[in-house]
Amino acid sequence: MEMQEIENISTDTYCVNLCKKNRLKVTPQRIIILEHLMKDKSHPSAESIYIVVKKKLPGISFDTVNRTLNTFTKLGFIDMIESISTPRRFDGDTDNHHHFCCEICDEIYDFKIDDLTLPEIPVKIKNEFVIKNMRVVLRGICPKCKQDNKDADNTR
Amino acid sequence: MEMQEIENISTDTYCVNLCKKNRLKVTPQRIIILEHLMKDKSHPSAESIYIVVKKKLPGISFDTVNRTLNTFTKLGFIDMIESISTPRRFDGDTDNHHHFCCEICDEIYDFKIDDLTLPEIPVKIKNEFVIKNMRVVLRGICPKCKQDNKDADNTR
DNA sequence: GTGATTGCAAACCTTTTGCACGCCA
DNA sequence: TGGCGTGCAAAAGGTTTGCAATCAC
Numbered sequence: 415m416e417m418q419e420i421e422n423i424s425t426d427t428y429c430v431n432l433c434k435k436n437r438l439k440v441t442p443q444r445i446i447i448l449e450h451l452m453k454d455k456s457h458p459s460a461e462s463i464y465i466v467v468k469k470k471l472p473g474i475s476f477d478t479v480n481r482t483l484n485t486f487t488k489l490g491f492i493d494m495i496e497s498i499s500t501p502r503r504f505d506g507d508t509d510n511h512h513h514f515c516c517e518i519c520d521e522i523y524d525f526k527i528d529d530l531t532l533p534e535i536p537v538k539i540k541n542e543f544v545i546k547n548m549r550v551v552l553r554g555i556c557p558k559c560k561q562d563n564k565d566a567d568n569t570r
Numbered sequence: 571m572e573m574q575e576i577e578n579i580s581t582d583t584y585c586v587n588l589c590k591k592n593r594l595k596v597t598p599q600r601i602i603i604l605e606h607l608m609k610d611k612s613h614p615s616a617e618s619i620y621i622v623v624k625k626k627l628p629g630i631s632f633d634t635v636n637r638t639l640n641t642f643t644k645l646g647f648i649d650m651i652e653s654i655s656t657p658r659r660f661d662g663d664t665d666n667h668h669h670f671c672c673e674i675c676d677e678i679y680d681f682k683i684d685d686l687t688l689p690e691i692p693v694k695i696k697n698e699f700v701i702k703n704m705r706v707v708l709r710g711i712c713p714k715c716k717q718d719n720k721d722a723d724n725t726r
Numbered sequence: 727g728t729g730a731t732t733g734c735a736a737a738c739c740t741t742t743t744g745c746a747c748g749c750c751a
Numbered sequence: 752t753g754g755c756g757t758g759c760a761a762a763a764g765g766t767t768t769g770c771a772a773t774c775a776c
Contacts, residue, residue, distance in 0.1 A: 477735095
């Protein structure tokens with residue numbers, strides 16, 4: 415009980431500071447959403463976050479949840495578990511290979527990894543799950559966009 | 571030139587056989603879409619596939635492209651580069667960890683990999699790309715759905 | 727006070743579904 | 752011929768955008 419309270423206070427403080435540090439105004443909507451995400455390990459959707467959060471803050475709108483999630487994702491507070499964009503993309507190459515996704519241009523680059531250095535999947539997973547496919551997904555900035563960014567800096 | 575022709579013929583034959591083997595009726599729409607996917611390494615969207623394919627088969631509809639892509643994906647002819655489902659999902663845990671995605675229930679399971687066994691990213695990628703995040707993504711069937719499948723089999 | 731943030735509504739984009747017609751086996 | 756596959760149209764599902772009112776700083 416006491417622990418719980420202490421935990422809440424510190425989570426709250428953490429969220430407030432995170433917003434301040436990133437020059438976001440500290441609004442109850444943001445704090446509640448962020449607090450919830452710190453606790454919810456179920457990889458929730460915007461919809462399910464909205465449902466839970468609305469109980470504590472009945473006036474909150476779904477759009478605010480969506481927008482706030484976008485803001486937090488851009489700032490790196492949270493991760494979006496999804497490839498890049500809404501339109502689905504397809505790959506005729508079903509051989510084992512891996513992807514680098516550029517977060518600026520959404521381009522996907524293939525690369526290979528030496529089989530010998532493929533990661534060790536935990537035994538528990540190997541035994542209890544049926545693994546059909548393994549992919550290493552890198553996210554970041556591709557050479558082209560890196561260059562474009564530099565160019566933009568130089569013209570400032 | 572000659573090579574090109576030979577290539578086309580064999581690609582075509584390959585696509586026809588692949589459909590037949592999987593008891594799909596061989597329609598020009600399917601063959602053209604499949605042929606295109608064999609060549610296009612750009613990880614195209616349904617839209618961009620539609621635009622290209624329409625040039626060869628002006629009557630084709632966008633819906634057919636979409637439906638065909640679904641069919642091919644289910645049969646494993648091609649891969650869908652996307653996380654699981656359209657609604658985005660979020661993760662408050664931005665520490666390095668990895669995901670198992672169940673293709674039946676869409677549940678996402680976290681797991682850790684010993685840092686020492688993390689895969690070797692090719693030097694070319696390391697040098698030319700800015701890597702912000704690396705995740706190993708496994709796809710398959712989770713223990714719960716595996717059990718459910720077994721149960722269903724037993725009641726047949 | 728002022729500018730960022732919110733809530734509401736509409737717009738937008740993509741995928742799915744239902745149905746009649748046409749084509750492949 | 753029979754039934755799968757296609758094209759068309761409408762619906763559904765989710766995210767984004769524009770705008771006026773509100774709130775944090």
